[in-house]
Amino acid sequence: MSWNPAEPYDDLPRLPPRAELESRAVLKATIEARDALARFDARARALPNPTVLINAIPLLEAQASSEIENIVTTTDELFTASVTEAGATPAAREALRYRSALYAGFQEVGRRRPLTAQTAAQVCAMIRGHDEGFPRGEVYIGDPVTRSRVYSPPAARGAMTELLDNWSEFLNAPTDLDPLVRMAVAHYQFEAIHPFTDGNGRTGRIMNVLMLCDAGLLHLPLLYLSRYIIETKDEYYRLLREVTSDGAWEEWVGYVVEGVRSTALRTTETVDRIDDVQQGLLDVVRRIVGSANGDLLSVLMEQPYARNRDVVERCGVSRPTASKWLHGLVDAGALADLRVGREVLYINVRLMEVLRG
Template sequence: MPWDADRPYNELPAAPPAGVDLEPKAVLKATIEARAALATLAQAGQLLPNPRILIHALPLLEAQASSEIENIVTTADELFKHVDSGGGDPATKEALRYRSALFAGLASIRHRPLTAGTAAAICSELHGRDMAVRAVPGTRIANPATREVVYAPPEGADLIREKLTEWERFVHAEDDLDPLVRMAVAHYQFEAIHPFHDGNGRTGRAINILMLIEAGLLEDPVLYLSRAIIARKNDYYRLLRAVTAEGAWTDWVLYMLDVVHDAATSTTRKISAIRTCQDDIAERARTATPGGRDARFLAVLFEQPYCRINTVAERCDVSRQTASTWLHALVTAGLLRDTKVGRELLFVNHELLDVLTRPD
């Protein structure tokens, strides 16, 4: 029976697709280039005086971008401002849950292989409640502009669980398929199964990062992948549908490899800019306050753009008064700005914030 966009795709084949060469010459070439870009990113991260900034800041940028793909729009500034308090408007809170979900998935794969259960845990964290596979029929995915139905995922909880089990086997198959190609195919398969009522796109993009970590291509979730997808968002959805409608696997895999390459290259440039900013501020801070000669203090200033007095006091083992004096001295020197958020006084490393949020 030919594929029909309005009919549940219960016949969705298991991955890998039968009779399809997933690694033709063009894909192999793109794989080599993407791997080289990831290796360069890993080396750049190791050169930072305080690599914790990557683990704290870049997942927030990924959260903001992945949420934006689903039209959950907030700003990176709002996320950094509220990351410790969990406050902000509804969109900010939802994007912050993406970061929590990503870290929950990361904690899980540190102890056990990535599974459908990992996906359910990520999706549950995104929504703040338990998310089981879809049981109610009638899910349809429509073009947001025309409202035309473009895809109907498989229906029936038992069938969806079966499809997820097949997906899980493919994710961990012991064959010669390159991990980047496997990630691309697995991402299509997960989105085609569309196992949950909501949150499948964000869950699937978090899984992309986790698959790269599990494969040893990343050590931490520092790849700013969703920004590269946003830059070609229409292609992302068009090529996903083309795999279903036309079996256009090569185009899809090439797209995902390009996204990885572009994201790794962009993130490497951002790391270089962070390093330059960090060196410059450290030099100026040494003459602005005695705290500027404390490596722990400088590390705190570069873990994320917004800093609290209590954080400095605890991390630097100084009194609250000393911490306040150090921070206010940097405000006077123009290296930080102070701002009230609710009843709390925060100190903004505005130069770092500019580096993190500006387009590469």
């Protein structure tokens, strides 16, 4: 494998790799990861109101995935911006675009459209807020400490086009590879091609979850590796480089598969805690409202930062009634109120504690 970090890697090997990808160790890890993933998927689908997860977990993924790229926003900023744009930071707006891009990609999977480089381009355009198109110019990737070039992605127009076509074909061609192994290989190749000037990492991480959904391993787009990558960031970049320099596929695939396993277990615990919060809030709602108001409960769980108008619209009650309920829940300690501009937001305190981790 001829590779020089100072020269564009136009001869990046095409897929599938010639190396053995499913060693005994990888297959064993894959079985464990698939089991954890299946249990998480079943648990998420069994929730009485999966919309709670669909609204919240992609926002947390948006936050974590953006943090990897040094776009930092707090959980409070992000959930506030999802309700009202008053005072929203540029980082929060960019994270919200990430969530929108994820939803759009998931809709494409639902329409049974194949995942391709064009899908990735559409996702990246939504993340960035504009369409850069193909091909990009030459990109510099360097070590911020040593200021030395560590990798030069393909730069020739013909090479990038051929590599992206090959990547799209690999995603959709019949194969005996386990879907988790294929996802790991595809993620490396996408980051190595680095088709966009910016947004490659975030786009690649969205494509990961779309691949899991497309393979039927997830029914909702709710499992994300960004937190795992943040916690193992040095290892992530080291293993990517070692595939490039040494063809170390087994170590890379094992790392990604372990990420799926550990993330599935962690997210299952989060789902269990969210369910506990919902049951506890239901008891408070019964006491304050006088009944188990399912619509009110749904608003407060689906929108951890809710407004009076959200309760009015969902529950079909007057503003004074909605205000009475919300103030009662604040007094009971179930909600906290926060003024943002002209809006008063009512925060589901215990749910946000769970979501902050």
